[in-house]
Amino acid sequence: MNKTFEQAIKELEKIIDDLEKGELSLKENVDKFKEGSELLNFCKKELEETEMTIKKITENNDNVSFENIT
Numbered sequence: 335m336n337k338t339f340e341q342a343i344k345e346l347e348k349i350i351d352d353l354e355k356g357e358l359s360l361k362e363n364v365d366k367f368k369e370g371s372e373l374l375n376f377c378k379k380e381l382e383e384t385e386m387t388i389k390k391i392t393e394n395n396d397n398v399s400f401e402n403i404t
Contacts (some may be wrong), residue, residue, distance in 0.1 A: 339380045342373045349373070 337345075349370040352358060358366065 337376075339393060342377050342380075346370055346373045346377070 349366050352368075352372060353366055
């Protein structure tokens with residue numbers, strides 16, 4: 335998937351709106367649901383990777399002492 339987290343969230347919001355309207359055929363509903371599931375998995379992966387990055391940064395900061403910096 336070649337999109338940003340923000341783009342995926344916007345697409346998910348549109349899919350949710352489309353599904354909530356109840357105007358789609360059964361096949362369209364299934365297709366939208368599948369697309370939404372894929373986007374949701376993409377977003378979840380992006381969040382997990384971001385969380386790992388933040389943990390690494392924070393762990394590195396735990397070893398830094400700012401007491402002698404002036």
